[in-house]
Amino acid sequence: MPENTTEHGQSRTDPFVEPGHTGYTLVYDAADLVVGPADADSPNRLRRIEGGALVVADGRVVAVGDTADVTREYPAENADTAVDASGKAVTPGFVDPHTHALFAGDRSDEFARKLRGESYQEILAGGGGILKTVRAVRDASTEELAANLTEHLDRMLAFGTTTVEVKSGYGLDTETELRMLDAIDSAAGAHPVDVVPTFMGAHAVPEGTDADDYVDAVVEEQLPAVAEQGVAEFCDVFCDEGAFTAAQSRRVLEAGVERGLTPKIHAEEFARIGGSEVGADVGAASADHLLNATDEDAAALAEAGVTPVLLPGTAFGLGADYADPSLFDEPAIASDFNPNCYARSMGFAATLACVGMGMTPEDALVAATRNAARAVDRDDGLGTLQPGAPGDCLVLDAPSFVHVPYEFGESTVETVVKNGGVVYER
Numbered sequence: 001m002p003e004n005t006t007e008h009g010q011s012r013t014d015p016f017v018e019p020g021h022t023g024y025t026l027v028y029d030a031a032d033l034v035v036g037p038a039d040a041d042s043p044n045r046l047r048r049i050e051g052g053a054l055v056v057a058d059g060r061v062v063a064v065g066d067t068a069d070v071t072r073e074y075p076a077e078n079a080d081t082a083v084d085a086s087g088k089a090v091t092p093g094f095v096d097p098h099t100h101a102l103f104a105g106d107r108s109d110e111f112a113r114k115l116r117g118e119s120y121q122e123i124l125a126g127g128g129g130i131l132k133t134v135r136a137v138r139d140a141s142t143e144e145l146a147a148n149l150t151e152h153l154d155r156m157l158a159f160g161t162t163t164v165e166v167k168s169g170y171g172l173d174t175e176t177e178l179r180m181l182d183a184i185d186s187a188a189g190a191h192p193v194d195v196v197p198t199f200m201g202a203h204a205v206p207e208g209t210d211a212d213d214y215v216d217a218v219v220e221e222q223l224p225a226v227a228e229q230g231v232a233e234f235c236d237v238f239c240d241e242g243a244f245t246a247a248q249s250r251r252v253l254e255a256g257v258e259r260g261l262t263p264k265i266h267a268e269e270f271a272r273i274g275g276s277e278v279g280a281d282v283g284a285a286s287a288d289h290l291l292n293a294t295d296e297d298a299a300a301l302a303e304a305g306v307t308p309v310l311l312p313g314t315a316f317g318l319g320a321d322y323a324d325p326s327l328f329d330e331p332a333i334a335s336d337f338n339p340n341c342y343a344r345s346m347g348f349a350a351t352l353a354c355v356g357m358g359m360t361p362e363d364a365l366v367a368a369t370r371n372a373a374r375a376v377d378r379d380d381g382l383g384t385l386q387p388g389a390p391g392d393c394l395v396l397d398a399p400s401f402v403h404v405p406y407e408f409g410e411s412t413v414e415t416v417v418k419n420g421g422v423v424y425e426r
């Protein structure tokens with residue numbers, strides 16, 4: 001653990017410092033400091049500074065610019081922590097806006113079954129897939145669930161994720177959905193990664209249950225209990241063939257809005273059944289997957305200000321056609337880490353976004369940071385390193401940010417700074 005950091009490596013909570021005073025973290029001499037998306041009128045997609053420096057105080061970026069200029073006001077010798085980034089790229093921490101990172105059990109057998117030709121939906125219809133994980137989660141204690149999530153958060157942090165959304169949805173009854181959300185809360189409270197909790201009771205129809213009856217239970221029992229406990233920020237639904245219809249999805253999300261939960265929707269993943277339209281109508285923060293979305297869907301989402309979240313790892317793992325990013329305004333990308341998509345790395349998602357979906361490295365980086373922050377309704381500069389933004393950044397063992405997607409199969413992340421504290425060093 002570096003000096004001047006707390007148990008979890010968080011920065012000291014000194015009051016906001018005046019220039020020249022102590023109480024700040026400095027990252028300096030970066031070969032390629034990526035501040036974030038450039039101004040709309042700039043010819044470049046990203047604002048990048050060669051030889052750049054960054055200062056974080058009280059958890060927020062307070063200065064960014066050329067190292068000589070920045071260190072005149074914030075010298076290295078006065079810093080609580082000074083990180084020499086010579087020859088290295090520095091980027092905002094990754095925001096992963098779609099995961100099912102809390103689960104139990106093992107579904108590696110299904111990987112082999114899918115390779116032999118069984119489809120995801122056939123496996124689900126036969127009681128496997130999500131339903132297999134539901135059985136394992138119901139059997140696990142809340143402590144075991146929290147420990148599982150902590151292990152995944154550790155790995156995600158090492159891969160550069162500093163904010164992650166995590167869904168419930170493997171309980172499918174009030175007690176287990178609440179236990180999942182409690183486990184998310186307890187793992188999150190003891191971990192440097194910021195965790196955004198999402199209630200997803202409408203993830204699958206439990207075995208032996210009528211779908212409409214189950215939607216009644218989600219709306220009348222689960223949602224009120226979740227809202228009363230204040231343990232979720234978003235409400236999500238799997239709107240697809242073999243899961244919930246557009247009408248059922250609308251009902252769940254509208255009920256969530258009434259209870260103060262912001263909607264999200266899994267839309268047009270396997271079949272185009274109207275999820276985008278529902279997402280647009282209910283004012284969802286994001287519509288996710290979108291493999292089968294059309295121009296019309298993309299236009300509806302754009303008009304309603306819904307962030308499209310593309311999940312290239314899912315298509316890769318399923319051997320399916322990727323979503324088409326050119327349809328969408330400012331798409332985000334996410335890992336979709338879950339037992340069906342065992343990929344915790346946003347760097348890998350960025351590689352697939354480039355190689356599989358045809359995004360540029362610039363677009364992939366913005367998708368994994370600023371646009372991903374929008375998908376979880378964060379508008380405080382998260383996903384950028386502009387002054388005022390959270391002090392979450394990555395120092396890469398590489399000379400430019402392009403190495404994030406370029407070096408696939410391994411991670412370029414050498415140091416992770418969260419709220420100004422060094423929380424991971426390789």
Ligand SMILES: N=CN[C@@H](CCC(=O)O)C(=O)O
Pocket residue numbers: 100129130133238266269314336338339340341
């Ligand atoms: N498609 C629905 N839900 C998850 C998969 C969950 C699972 O298979 O366990 C997803 O977003 O990919």
Ligand SMILES: [Zn+2]
Pocket residue numbers: 098099100266336
């Ligand atoms: Zn999902």
